[in-house]
Amino acid sequence: MHGRPRKPLKPEDAAASAAKAEKLRVLQSQFLHNHHNHIYSKEAVELSTKLLETNPELYTAWNYRKLAVQHKLTENDSDPDSLKSILDEELRVVESALRQNFKSYGAWHHRKWILSKGHSSIDNELRLLDKFQKADSRNFHAWNYRRFVAASMNRSEEDELKYTEDMICNNFSNYSAWHNRSLLLSNLLKRKVEGFVSKEKVLPDEYEFVHQAIFTDPDDQSGWFYHLWLLDQTVRVDSPQLVSSWPTPGSDLILLGDRCLDGCASSPFTRFHLDSRTFPLVLYFNQAVEGVNSSTITVDSELNTNKDLVWKPLSSCNSKAAQVWVTQLNLPDGNTHSSKVFPVEVSLGHSQGIISSSGFHYSNPFCFAFRVSLQFVETQPVEALGKEIISWRDESFHNYNAHSQDSSPISSLYQLSIKNDNELTDFEWRAATIAKEIDHFRELLSLINCKIGKLTLARLLMAHDAMMCPPANKISHSEEVLELYNDLMRLDPTHVQYYKDQHSLVLLQQVTSNWESLLSRCFHYSNSPSNRGSPMCLQLKNLSLSRLGSFDKLLWVQMLDLSHNELRSIEGLEALQLLSCLNLSNNILGSFTALEPIRQLKSLRALNISYNEIGAHSIDTTKYLCSSPLSHSVGSEWNHGQTVIDDDIKSYWEAYFILKGLNLTQFDIVGNAIVNEKFKSFLIKVLPGLKWLDGEQLH
Amino acid sequence: MGELAADKHVKYIISVEKKKDSFESVVMEHLRLNGAYWGLTTLDILGKLDAVDEEDVISWILKCQDESGGFAGNIGHDPHVLYTLSAVQVLALFDKVDILDADKRLDKINVDKAVEYIVSCKNLDGGFGCTPGGESHAGQIFCCVGALAIAGALHHVDKDLLGWWLCERQVKSGGLNGRPEKLPDVGIFSQPNLMMEHSCRVHWINKDKLVKFILDCQDMENGGISDRPDDAVDVFHTYFGVAGLSLLEYPGLKPIDPAYALPVDVVNRIFFSKK
Numbered sequence: 001m002h003g004r005p006r007k008p009l010k011p012e013d014a015a016a017s018a019a020k021a022e023k024l025r026v027l028q029s030q031f032l033h034n035h036h037n038h039i040y041s042k043e044a045v046e047l048s049t050k051l052l053e054t055n056p057e058l059y060t061a062w063n064y065r066k067l068a069v070q071h072k073l074t075e076n077d078s079d080p081d082s083l084k085s086i087l088d089e090e091l092r093v094v095e096s097a098l099r100q101n102f103k104s105y106g107a108w109h110h111r112k113w114i115l116s117k118g119h120s121s122i123d124n125e126l127r128l129l130d131k132f133q134k135a136d137s138r139n140f141h142a143w144n145y146r147r148f149v150a151a152s153m154n155r156s157e158e159d160e161l162k163y164t165e166d167m168i169c170n171n172f173s174n175y176s177a178w179h180n181r182s183l184l185l186s187n188l189l190k191r192k193v194e195g196f197v198s199k200e201k202v203l204p205d206e207y208e209f210v211h212q213a214i215f216t217d218p219d220d221q222s223g224w225f226y227h228l229w230l231l232d233q234t235v236r237v238d239s240p241q242l243v244s245s246w247p248t249p250g251s252d253l254i255l256l257g258d259r260c261l262d263g264c265a266s267s268p269f270t271r272f273h274l275d276s277r278t279f280p281l282v283l284y285f286n287q288a289v290e291g292v293n294s295s296t297i298t299v300d301s302e303l304n305t306n307k308d309l310v311w312k313p314l315s316s317c318n319s320k321a322a323q324v325w326v327t328q329l330n331l332p333d334g335n336t337h338s339s340k341v342f343p344v345e346v347s348l349g350h351s352q353g354i355i356s357s358s359g360f361h362y363s364n365p366f367c368f369a370f371r372v373s374l375q376f377v378e379t380q381p382v383e384a385l386g387k388e389i390i391s392w393r394d395e396s397f398h399n400y401n402a403h404s405q406d407s408s409p410i411s412s413l414y415q416l417s418i419k420n421d422n423e424l425t426d427f428e429w430r431a432a433t434i435a436k437e438i439d440h441f442r443e444l445l446s447l448i449n450c451k452i453g454k455l456t457l458a459r460l461l462m463a464h465d466a467m468m469c470p471p472a473n474k475i476s477h478s479e480e481v482l483e484l485y486n487d488l489m490r491l492d493p494t495h496v497q498y499y500k501d502q503h504s505l506v507l508l509q510q511v512t513s514n515w516e517s518l519l520s521r522c523f524h525y526s527n528s529p530s531n532r533g534s535p536m537c538l539q540l541k542n543l544s545l546s547r548l549g550s551f552d553k554l555l556w557v558q559m560l561d562l563s564h565n566e567l568r569s570i571e572g573l574e575a576l577q578l579l580s581c582l583n584l585s586n587n588i589l590g591s592f593t594a595l596e597p598i599r600q601l602k603s604l605r606a607l608n609i610s611y612n613e614i615g616a617h618s619i620d621t622t623k624y625l626c627s628s629p630l631s632h633s634v635g636s637e638w639n640h641g642q643t644v645i646d647d648d649i650k651s652y653w654e655a656y657f658i659l660k661g662l663n664l665t666q667f668d669i670v671g672n673a674i675v676n677e678k679f680k681s682f683l684i685k686v687l688p689g690l691k692w693l694d695g696e697q698l699h
Numbered sequence: 700m701g702e703l704a705a706d707k708h709v710k711y712i713i714s715v716e717k718k719k720d721s722f723e724s725v726v727m728e729h730l731r732l733n734g735a736y737w738g739l740t741t742l743d744i745l746g747k748l749d750a751v752d753e754e755d756v757i758s759w760i761l762k763c764q765d766e767s768g769g770f771a772g773n774i775g776h777d778p779h780v781l782y783t784l785s786a787v788q789v790l791a792l793f794d795k796v797d798i799l800d801a802d803k804r805l806d807k808i809n810v811d812k813a814v815e816y817i818v819s820c821k822n823l824d825g826g827f828g829c830t831p832g833g834e835s836h837a838g839q840i841f842c843c844v845g846a847l848a849i850a851g852a853l854h855h856v857d858k859d860l861l862g863w864w865l866c867e868r869q870v871k872s873g874g875l876n877g878r879p880e881k882l883p884d885v886g887i888f889s890q891p892n893l894m895m896e897h898s899c900r901v902h903w904i905n906k907d908k909l910v911k912f913i914l915d916c917q918d919m920e921n922g923g924i925s926d927r928p929d930d931a932v933d934v935f936h937t938y939f940g941v942a943g944l945s946l947l948e949y950p951g952l953k954p955i956d957p958a959y960a961l962p963v964d965v966v967n968r969i970f971f972s973k974k
Contacts (some may be wrong), residue, residue: 002884004931006918017722024725032775055726060777138878140834147832175879179834182823221867221879225824232823288854319854357855494873498866498903546902568902618954618963619946650967 027051031061040068049093056097056104065090066113087119095128102132108141112148122153137167138176147180157184157193165209172213178226189233199233200429206230207433211440218450227456234433235463240289240354240362245346246282246555246578249368252341254375255279255331269556272578273535274603278328279372280577281346284552288321289354289362296353296362301344303330303372314574314600321357324551324575332374345369389692390525390606390666392561392583397523397537427467434464451492458484462506478510500566501547508545512553525559525581535559537581551575562587563608574600581606585668588613591620592654599658606666610694615674620654648682655679659686666692701914703944704922705951708937709747711922712738715934716751729772732763736785737938743792743962744945744953753793760786761798791965814852817843825860837868837877848958862900873908874927884926885916885940906947913940 031051034044045068048061069086076082091114097107115125126149132142150160161184167177185206188196196202207230213223247253254271272279281299283292292311299306309329313322332342347367348354354362390396438460445453461477461484485503489496511517523537537559545565551572554560559581562570567587573579574597582604589595589612598604649656655674664687669675684690690698716738718724727734735756742748763771763786769778770786790796819831820843826835827843840861847853868875874883915928916936923932924940942960945952956966 002926002930003882006925006929006931008921014721020722021725024722028725028728029775035777036775057726058729059772059779060729063777138881140828140836140878144828144830144833173880176834179822179824183832186823224867225864225879229823315854318851321854494869494871494905494908495866495903496905498863501903617948619948619957 024054028058031064035060035064038067038071040071044068049096052093052097052107053100056101056107059106062106062110065093065110069114084119087114087117090114091120098132102135102139103141105141108145112145115149115152122149122155125149125153133167137171137174140176143176143180147183157188158195160184161188168209168213172216173220173222175222175225178210178213178222182226182229186233200426203230203234203433207437214452215444218444218448218452224452228459231437231456231459231463234430235467237286238356238358239360239364240356241286241364242283242348242362242366243286244284244552244555245368246280247344247370247372248556249370251370253370253372255372256375269536272558273580274331275605276603277331279331280326281329281344282555282575282577283325283348284555284575285323285325285362287356288315288319288323289325289356290321291353291355292325293353296351297327297346297348298350299327299329299344299346301329301372302342303332303344314577316574316596326577329372332372341371341373343369343371389695389697390581392563392585392608396525397539398526400519400522400524400536431464431467434460434467438464449491451488454484454488454491458488458502458506462509476510476513478506478513481506482510497546500544504543504545504547505549507543508540508548508550511540512550518553535581537561541565541583548572558603569594570597573597577601577603579604583608584612585610585671586612590614590617592658593620595658599661602661602663604662605664607662607664608666608668609672610668611671614669614672616672648685652679652682655682656686659683662687663689665689668694670694701911701917701919703914703941703949703951704917704919705745705747707919707922708917708924708941709742709745709750709922711918711932712741712934712937713750714922729776730782731773732760732770732782732785732789733772734934735760736788737934739789739792740961741934741938741941743965744941744955746951746953748792756789757793757795757798760789788959788961791961791969794965794968796969810850814847814850814855817846817852818855821855825857825862825864834878835864837865837875840865845958845960858900862903866900866903869904869909873905873912875904875909882927883912885913885924885936885943901946910944910947910949913943916940 027047027050031044031047033039034047045065048064048068051058052061052065069090072086073083076086091111094107094111094114097104101107114120126146129142129146129149132139133146136142146160149155150157161181164177164181164184167174168181185196185202189199189202207227210223210227210230213220214227252270256271256273283297290313292313294307294309294311297309297311299309309327311325311327313320314324314326315322329344332340345367346369347365349362349365352361352363356362438457441453441457441460444450445457458481461481465476465478482503485499485506488499489503492499511521518538521539523539525535525537535558538554538557539561541561541563543565545562545567548562548567548570549572552575554576556578557576558578560576560579561583563583563585565587567584568590570584570589577600579601580603582598582601584595585608589609591614595609598607652674667683667687667690669683680693683693684698692698715734739748739751739756742750759774760770762774763776763782765771765778767778769780770783771778772782787796787799790798817827820827820829820833820839822828822833822835824835826837827840828834828836829839833839844853844856844861847855867879868877870876870883872883874885876883912928913924916924916926916930917940918925918932921932923934924937925932926936941952942955945955946957948954954963955961956963959966
């Protein structure tokens, strides 16, 4: 079915083909008769041999042969010679069938089945494999079979490693060999087999080996993924780490009830508006973990009893693992004139239980503290969130002028390279390896202007920056990396969207990398510029962002403007638990399911998704990322039977699913194809607390 | 650029269904049920499912059912999971799934173990092979990721890593190959595309170039789509070509669901009528 040239059938060929077809049909029907009647005579079995040698895809014939073998074995019981000859015959038939089609699943599987009866030697099998791999070194059936033989016949992994080396030296454009090599090496390293105990000793040779492939022909992809794997082995920190939190360590928080303050003497970064009786405590890890609960995390304060705290993973698809976990702490009791300070101490790592998906434990005992006080001071009601309509126009925003009071709470946000001592072991060789690779790739690029050179260099520079703990590292390569991605967009236009996404990620890292840069994007929301009590808005609009990241640095954000970008998805935004106002207008969000992270933003009151592409696409690219009636996620809300599925919900199930739990007061959706009168009345049903829809006041 | 010769393809599929005399046709008799799925789904996407006799098809399918409940590739052959799937899919197209004894359902399957097995086939490059340790292959990836999607377990997929591996399947001609350093193939084309749909990375593939590649693989005279331009056509590639175009939002085609590889209205009909 592949690779046959297109040419019309000549009449004499058609006749010959029809004659062959008739013969084959007769054989097949005779065979089926034998099979259904359990006939295993010599002639019957030979008939199946003939069929399989012509058409190894006839799976029923392989089933038949297994039954025939079993039948013969029970007849001939314990005669070792006849056993051998029976199995030998099967091996011969398989080999013959493979010659007809060396990619036949049925044939390879039959051979494995025969081998499970305990026959043939490793030399014999390797000889067969050599034949096939010479014919096609990428035959993955042969490679799979090779792995099977090596495992079942106890061939050492080191010997197999040598084999991959030979294959690669013969022809480095052999992705299958590189793949096998990465598998073997990763097993040897994991088991700490002698000679493979430390990555530090093993990886340098591997880097040199793959350089030969990449540098000889940079356009051949075979070595790329192996190099990426080596890079990952070099920089990866297996054990989970805490990367950031909100509230931040050492911060002094002032929580405001639903009346705002005017002229209070604190910084807008430590002052938070909340309209519920609880506030979140957010923990952000470097990878998805399970097992975060009140036994593994202790929160010591007057506000809550630790064991009553319920920790939730912020993940889609009801997964038990997540990078970001949150629990709710009670607000201090609302005695309006008290400004008592409540200290809170959080500790983790004291008992085992937090574990990553790859099975590594969080083992770095860490403790941090912050202080909370509640204030209700009555002044004239100002722009409390949710009381008045939010306008996103430029006139409503004024640059934030930093005051000296800001510097201390601010810097705590950036001390958040929550010190992890463990990762400092091996630091030297990791850093040295990355530095050497950077040199190598700079050299490659000086000789050949190639895509893989630029892409790898960009990745290496980012890895280098990530390893150097901020804020000690003032030197960052982000400008150079952004340039590299711009180059790549020109050099390899087929993949321009991939590079754009990477560019966006680097840009956000750059913007959030230090306080000054972040501050320049912070604006007061207010109709009166002198009002220091108003919320702070982080503006990240008009940046051509196609992808979001750096959420660990943005956990404090309450008001966020991401309008006028190129976002298709907002994956990761669920980490920003304090968000109450979000502007996503003028992006390219294609469906409601792309807004899935919003379901976890319980504080969200004002949402603007106007001028996107919701309803404009027949294909929904994100619908399996969240639990829906179409996927069988355990515990999916759809199965609870409480929802009456009426016609509206059927037509708009995505919108229903995303919006139903939210407490929005303001919603803007104009400029999306899905919007019409029917949809708007559906919205009003689903969002009972809504006060403004597309700027109009509702009743 | 050229256009989709929808009518020609419909004619081609009907002719294949009728022509049973060639040698190739007999050699592939054992997978006729797959062929039925490919051909009929294509017709549905093109809005022409009524071109076949529903009664004929369904009665033939039921003849392929074994007492175990499974379906064979054709009458008299052994039952097999692959063909059982095709049978269910074809019945779904005709909204006749209730003909089956619906005792065999997802709740009877140990989904967790299934997910575990699939995850064990995950490779270091982010892709999936056909067995643990098997090299990543776009076709396998389609099956594994589709299964994970249906099981609500997509969080096991490293979307960025796999997304990059998959978008690098797109070669200069615009087509996609199944593995690094292999030739592009329309059949492969659809599979990474389907996977990328799941994880919102599909924009990493250049849609326009891909559409052009598929259209170039059409046989404009006799209908049908081949694996590569100027190669012989077959139903398998015709299906993947048309399904692929549907995913790329080519106008005039019914939208297809990326996990179930069936038209969206068919999938919705099944799930929403369950309640």
